[in-house]
Amino acid sequence: MATIYCTATSLDGFIADDDESLSWLFATVGHDQDPQGRYGDDASLDFDQFLPTVGAVVCGANTYAWVHRELTHDGSDFTWPYEQPSWVVTHRDLDLPEGVQSFTGDITDLHAAATEAAAGKDVWIVGGGDLAGQFADAGLLDRVWIHQTPVTLGAGAPLLPRRLRLERVRLARDGQFTAMLFDVVGPEPRRVGDVDGAAEVYAQQ
Template identity: 45%
Template sequence: MARYVYCTASTLDGYLADDADSLDWLLNVPAADDARAFGAFLDGVGALVMGSTTFDWVHRHENLHEHPERWQDAYAERPAFVFSSREVAPVGGADIRHVRGTVSSHLAEIEAAAEGRDVWIVGGGDLAGQFADIGRLDRIIVTYAPALLGSGRPLLPRRLDSTRLRVEQAAMDGPFAQVTLSVSP
């Protein structure tokens, strides 16, 4: 059975994006020293899951309409499931599956696509929360950046306390601090 891993970056005050869904706060932080750790994480991923706001940001930021190869550069041949109540923009040559409804109604398809590897919940926080709600969020990996926004899109808008979360690892990478937590149902 696939593990569901929410891996994301956050500000110190727990926001993924600002009120305008921008990640400029993150893009202004100097790069991490060791990109190999993320590469090792990505090697274990068989499928991606994201909400439409996250997908739309990636589409705009990477200019995927004109440069669809950038999707492959970032996510390779992994199938991506985009949860949205509306149609999402296509990306030439990418295996992007637009899905509607609850996460539980798509688990079998997602797990089949992952082929025994992890499912990366790319974002957003509410989508990760939906996996937590049904007991299918197994791990959270948060890379904290030295930034504070005061408001924006929350990291994970759910109440999960220490009875469900256990810190497995904490590490520094350049200006970032990364915390890995296991999540019990």
């Protein structure tokens, strides 16, 4: 089992635009809207294959608020879309549906609880980027799985605002998305003004 940050991102590294909108994401053609395979699809990193591997779900307060807004804007009652045990990381006093708990504080404690609840499956960090970063800071983020859209946004919520080295382990085309799965290697060393030194660091890994 692994702790995986799985999200969609713009080409310039934002997971929501500066209006907290994902319209740019939903306007991107995936393989299911590309039946003739014009853009290519090897389906090996399909999100539909990811969800069954997930045993617990973790998201930040703003992501939860977005999901709530999105699923209730037409007047519908709110139903949390995932059946797995779920946590919202927040300082707010939220009225959460059954199966969703709130958590405040050190992500290490949440990791232990979510891992136990996942019972051998993966823990999915839905976002945002800083929340995934908190897991990385604690050395508890194993993988990053992104669907990159051919859109630049210029500003918005950052994908992963940390300095990390990743190793790409899979690459797939999903319509106009580029799907990539990475292992997290660890903090990326900084060698100011020492380009050759940085090259040495890579060579040693």
